[in-house]
Amino acid sequence: MGWSSAIQAKDVRQLYQESCAACHGEQMQGGLGSNLVDDLWKHGADDENIARVIRDGAAENGMPGFGSTLDPAQVRALVVYIREMGAQAERSQRVFNQPSTTTVSRGEEHAFRLEVITDQLEVPWSMAFLPNGNMLVTEREGRLRVIENGVLQANPVTGTPEVWAKGQGGLLAVAVHPEYATNGWIYLAYSDPGRDGTAMTAIVRGRLQNGKWTDQQDVFRVPAALYKRGGVHFGCRLVFHDGYLYFTHGERGSSEDAQNLTRPNGKVHRIHDDGRVPTDNPFVGQRGAFPTIWTYGNRNPQGLALRPCTDELWETEHGPRGGDELNVIRPGRNYGWPIITYGMNYNGTPITGLTAKEGMEQPVIHWTPSIAVGDMAFYDGTAFPRWAGNLLVTSLAAQELRRLVIEDGHVTHQEILFKGIGRVRSVTVGPDGFVYLGLEAPGRIVRLVPAE
Numbered sequence: 001m002g003w004s005s006a007i008q009a010k011d012v013r014q015l016y017q018e019s020c021a022a023c024h025g026e027q028m029q030g031g032l033g034s035n036l037v038d039d040l041w042k043h044g045a046d047d048e049n050i051a052r053v054i055r056d057g058a059a060e061n062g063m064p065g066f067g068s069t070l071d072p073a074q075v076r077a078l079v080v081y082i083r084e085m086g087a088q089a090e091r092s093q094r095v096f097n098q099p100s101t102t103t104v105s106r107g108e109e110h111a112f113r114l115e116v117i118t119d120q121l122e123v124p125w126s127m128a129f130l131p132n133g134n135m136l137v138t139e140r141e142g143r144l145r146v147i148e149n150g151v152l153q154a155n156p157v158t159g160t161p162e163v164w165a166k167g168q169g170g171l172l173a174v175a176v177h178p179e180y181a182t183n184g185w186i187y188l189a190y191s192d193p194g195r196d197g198t199a200m201t202a203i204v205r206g207r208l209q210n211g212k213w214t215d216q217q218d219v220f221r222v223p224a225a226l227y228k229r230g231g232v233h234f235g236c237r238l239v240f241h242d243g244y245l246y247f248t249h250g251e252r253g254s255s256e257d258a259q260n261l262t263r264p265n266g267k268v269h270r271i272h273d274d275g276r277v278p279t280d281n282p283f284v285g286q287r288g289a290f291p292t293i294w295t296y297g298n299r300n301p302q303g304l305a306l307r308p309c310t311d312e313l314w315e316t317e318h319g320p321r322g323g324d325e326l327n328v329i330r331p332g333r334n335y336g337w338p339i340i341t342y343g344m345n346y347n348g349t350p351i352t353g354l355t356a357k358e359g360m361e362q363p364v365i366h367w368t369p370s371i372a373v374g375d376m377a378f379y380d381g382t383a384f385p386r387w388a389g390n391l392l393v394t395s396l397a398a399q400e401l402r403r404l405v406i407e408d409g410h411v412t413h414q415e416i417l418f419k420g421i422g423r424v425r426s427v428t429v430g431p432d433g434f435v436y437l438g439l440e441a442p443g444r445i446v447r448l449v450p451a452e
């Protein structure tokens, strides 16, 4: 087909205004053509049917087909744009919980209140509990903090590694070894500064003694030649299971690397808890492949969690504009980025029309428009019994905490528990069953407690 690169580079808003607005209205409110933001769909509500009408038209009713003038990637971008406008229209009509310390928020299953643990933090990226109930918190700027008996200790832990704190980089995940009581290991993932302004995700473990970080050992670090410039998509979440450590590594803004097995970025990895490579990893022995790779084609994974009572590893992946994903991570599989995606570029130009392909995994669900999906945690506490087994998912740009009900591997319901109290960077279920959240601007740790 002969679309020129000038047309291809057009952003979706301009495309809509030129090709569609005359009939459907500047705001998609309808006119000669139907309203596209009232969630009433004559030709079918799912993405495929909307794309089909744009492509093939409904000539008998005055909708021209655009299949010969728009390429599949542009049609996909228009679907994403219609979804964005629809969500905007819906948002303006709905009222969401905005929990605070003084109000009780009524959820579908439980009422809850918000308690502030501390508001003295910068971007609390990750939280982990020690067996004695104390909490470790990373601040992306590079500080490891301790919250002891509910009180933030004034001094950060000293001696933690120097981090590359720029853009999305910095001190990222903290995790406590499952056998901490006997071995004392704490794991830190961070953006490690390399040569000439480069950086890459690294993982170390160490012990905490009298406010000092000691006994540090490297657990994962790639050769300096593989370090990248740019401040985006580092990962990194850590999950222990059966003696293995699983972790995520964003593609560092080099989307093509996600499909390249000789590169560590754009992957989920599996190592032994001391950093050794498991000999039964899927790409061990494959020439040139990074032996720690567990899955590939992952864009910017921001959440990783083991589903309780299963061996299933679930992952949230931050998509481009549209196409945030929830995935079940299975060894050796290709999650498709950037060959397939439900999203488009941030500037509204199309990426691809391909949302599925043989040999590539489909997400359990995707969020289009994007919520800017962040961290995740399965609810396994007792304080909110009717949330048992549900998946809590945070969002950054949309500032939400969502509760997902999962049945037979499918998401059957989503509740927006609250919205609009800050970017929700991290979520963890505490030993008390309360839901702990790391919020940005101001950097806070809060928790949801029942308010029946």
Ligand code: HEC
Pocket (backbone or CB within 6 Å): 016, 019, 020, 021, 022, 023, 024, 032, 033, 034, 036, 040, 041, 042, 043, 044, 050, 053, 054, 058, 061, 062, 063, 064, 066, 078
């Ligand atoms: C010449 C007027 C006209 C133009 C231009 C036009 N449409 Fe339409 N469109 C219509 C009409 C009329 C309908 C209702 C068709 C029907 O009732 O079956 C429609 C229906 C649709 C539907 C299906 C709605 C439903 O309820 O299922 C979609 C989606 C759509 N248009 C998208 C677009 C997009 C995207 C563009 C631009 C690329 C566009 N249209 C350009 C007139 C137009």
